[in-house]
Amino acid sequence: MEQLALRYVERFATTEGKLVDYLMRKRRERGWAGEGPPDVAGLAARIVALGYIDDRAYAEAKAASLARRGMGARRVRQALQAARVGEDDHAAIAPQVAEAARDAALAFARRRRIGPFGDGQADRAMREKQFAAMMRAGHDSALSRRILSAEPGDMLDGDDDGGGDP
Template identity: 30%
Template sequence: MVARPSRSAPRPLPPAPDAAVLRAVALAYLARFSATRAGVERMLGRHIDRWVRRATGTGMEAGDATRAVAPARAAVARILTDMEGLGAVDDARFSEFRARSLARAGRSRRMVAAHLSARGVDEAIVGSAVEEALGPRDGEGRETELAAALVFVRKRRAGPFLRPDADETEAHTRYRRALDAMARAGFAHGTARRALDMDRDEAEDRIIRMRSA
């Protein structure tokens, strides 16, 4: 008879996380990822929640598990402030960098702002970061928005980036689909039309200038 391999014993439950553990977890996370204050807060919350689930899974009463991590939850705000003091968390810097990156990838100003807001960045910081990274809405920002729209159009091979052998029917179809997609992506109708109607050489030049700025 062939003996069945014995199952390994479950790992013992570690102590409930405390402030020191959470600080180490935050530093390790920020060494790998750029994140907002809200993002780090959510990550630490998940770390605590995992311990609670594991504790209750091993038979601990839910109330006891909740009380065991209460000091850790209370320490999160202080740890986040410490991370900001170290410069490891900086919502303004994160937002400016991400705004530039998203615009270069073809995101509209509106979608950039929505992306940052979804990551828990304060509304005032979002507005300031978008203005700093993309330029004033009524000035330089319009040119950045147009260049982002051109990146969007190029990905869809429409307008100036239509393949040379496309017939009139395909050109019209791609134009209309791109126009609709740009509206959903937050580009103004006038900006979308300018991008789709632009000469290819000028379009390429505008993209290059935006990405090298």
């Protein structure tokens, strides 16, 4: 089990929770020949203590990556929960996520060519679809509305061009 754990940590950025899940799955798939069930949680805790896994560093990197891709705070929270990042680590990076919210929303809008980055010809039905896309990406509804209502050229490169504070 220890070799499986070390190989997994060597190959993938992971969290303690994901490592425990992986080891439990491998134990089920391959069987266990030892006496009594292996201490999977203890093994994962020992690997964390050795410094091979750092949930907070993983959470920071994952949040930054998702923000660069234009994902909002809600999607970041979902990704961190799926990765089994603890609530204390998530709370520690919450200010970083909140700070990046506007830039992430603008990156999403720029990538999808919506709001100020579109051609300005979106009708009501198209704006509703764009709003829904921003909501699925995890952005706040008020911020999404402000971005969608901005005119083309109002916000270039994430900076405000005097067109209000989206």
